[in-house]
Amino acid sequence: MAKDFLLEIGTEEIPARFINPALKQFKELAEKAFEEHRLKYEEIKTYGTPRRLVLYVKQLDEQQAExxxxxxxxxxxxxxxxxxxxxxxxxxxxxxxxxxxxxxxxxxxxxxxxxxxxxxxEGHPTEKVLADLAPQLISGLRFPKPMRWGNLDYRFARPIHWVVALFGADVVPFTVANLASNRFTYGHRFLSDGPLKVNDAVHYFEVMSEGYVMVDGEERRRVIWQQVQDLAGSVGGRVEFDEELLDEITNIVEYPTALMGSFAEHYLNMPSEVIITPMREHQRYFPVLDADGKLLPRFIAVRNGTEKHLDIVTAGNEKVLAARLADAEFFYKEDLKVSLSDKVDELKKVVWLEELGTMYEKVQRIAKLADSLAVKLGVDQEQRDKLARAAYLAKADLVTNMVYEFPELQGIMGREYALKNGEDSEVARAIYEHYLPRYAGDDLPAGITGQLLSLADKLDSIVGCFAIGIQPTGSQDPYALRRQALGITYILLDADLPLSLREMISLAYSGYQDKEKLKLNAGEVVKEVQEFFKQRIKGVFSERGFSYDTIDAVLEAGFDVIADTWNRGRALSEFRRRPAFDDLLTAFNRVNNLAKKSPGGTVDEKLLQEQPEKELYRAYVNFKNNMVLYMKNKDYVAVFNEIALLLEPINKFFEQIMVMVDDEQVRNNRLALLYNLAEKMKSIADFSKVVA
Structure with missing residues (x-):
């Protein structure tokens, strides 16, 4: 026989961002525990609301397996x-x-x-096993910021108020956090009165529905999104899908009802981001757009309750948003009274990092670094002037009223204020773009000005932090250096910028020469930051479809110019699809293995005695000469084509030539030939890293 098992942990309101990870963890813990304890079941599911985490096991055997x-x-x-x-x-x-x-x-x-x-x-009765297992599952859950309450030495996301544990119709008895398990749960905080009795696990969802609780988060999500779309469509508008916001709203309500409110049209005179940010970040509202993507004076909120008195709730939300927008409008008008360029001096009062100085000093460094990168790329003077202006203004919006109130608008307000001040449109765009990308999947800077400014800003942060000994460790990365390194990698790749990573790091470090509290010298920083980037590059290349051994092969040959490394990887991936690649790989490994025994040095052509070794030497010389031209033109496909031509002379060499002969000069000369050939081949990709 089998029965359903229900375990509900009732709590005070759990932060929305805790819920989905906790449910995933809850399921994994249960699956592992049930397997270890030989408990067979049909399916395990987890559900959650702000006030409860639920484990539901369908058709759990009544007895442990023997x-x-x-x-x-x-x-x-x-x-x-x-x-x-x-x-x-x-x-x-x-x-x-x-x-x-x-x-x-x-x-x-x-x-x-x-x-x-x-x-x-013999297997024990399941109910007896569950009595020991359930409290372990609860205490096994981990949260970013657990709480203790009362005088208990117990931690959980939020204080636990009740625990329901039913195996079929029977209560599974145990105690956790001084609470005894039972069959009484609680419904919606305001729409349901008193405890609700659950007679049997299978009736749990029915009881919850009567208590105005939609336990299934996926169901709540679908209902919310459908309601939002219907409301937007009712005024001829639409709502862009916002997964993060939808997930958050799903996990802050137990019984969702969407509502539409409005705000005064004159607020639309402000940049749309100024309106959307307080809506989304502070009030968790969905902005409504027209068919052309322009903001309408409407918003959609989701209340935790029914449609009763919805007009009052709507009016309350409108009042709160109106106050937010009135503040934003005041800040916006006040900021416009002073030009962005006049605010730059205020950055002297803003400390970036104590050991590395003020934000004003950072602006000076990134301006110099960005210009140095522009020179290396051959950017003309007119473009460099725009770059210098954008760098000068890049951080000025940090001291504006608007960004002080809404930090999410940094860069956005810099762009808007620059345009209002009559700055060049490319300068204004670069001010915004230098923060890109802000997160995974975000847009990248589109113009060269924004690209160089973004590179300079991020490099300055990474190199400065490494120089004073602030490197990311484990999950700790308070200054988001990993994200910034990924941003640099994406920009260099997508814009195909031929910039040397080593040179960029060295240039960035030179901006800190006047700082006395640096812990690492230039060489140490270059080495550590290069290794730091290597791990990011591996991740990006893997994410974009390269196999692990292709990545290892091209990185081993060097990754100083990231865009070139990517192009070599693409060429190698294509080359590996050739039918003869496995034979070539075998030939290379024979060359490389013997090359390790070579003392190095150059090949003495006079010591080449047999025809096969002379032919291999000529093939090597041709390959080396042609490779210079192809590498200069970054024609990596052509380089691999040249490598393919080496297969026949290599095979003939090994078939007819004894390398390890008694004559030391001849032996070392043949080893030198193999050594030079292997090293030249490995300069584009280390084939020894490739798995056949």
């Missing part, structure tokens, strides 16, 4: 004497396993016969 264990004992010749009588070793082993000597069985391992005890352990 456990059969084999215990290996002494060898047969040790366990029994010549007459076949059990020795002390056999009797001691049988006693330790709880079986009779005559129940021991013989099994052959290799060529030796051993005694084995077959021990069968």
């Amino acid at each position: 456990l059969t264990k084999e215990a290996k004992g002494p060898a047969k010749k040790v366990a029994f004497d010549e007459e076949g009588n059990p020795t002390k070793a056999a009797m001691g082993f049988a006693r330790s396993q709880g079986v009779n000597v005559e129940d021991l069985v013989v099994k052959t391992v290799g060529r030796v016969e051993y005694m084995y005890a077959i021990v069968k352990e």
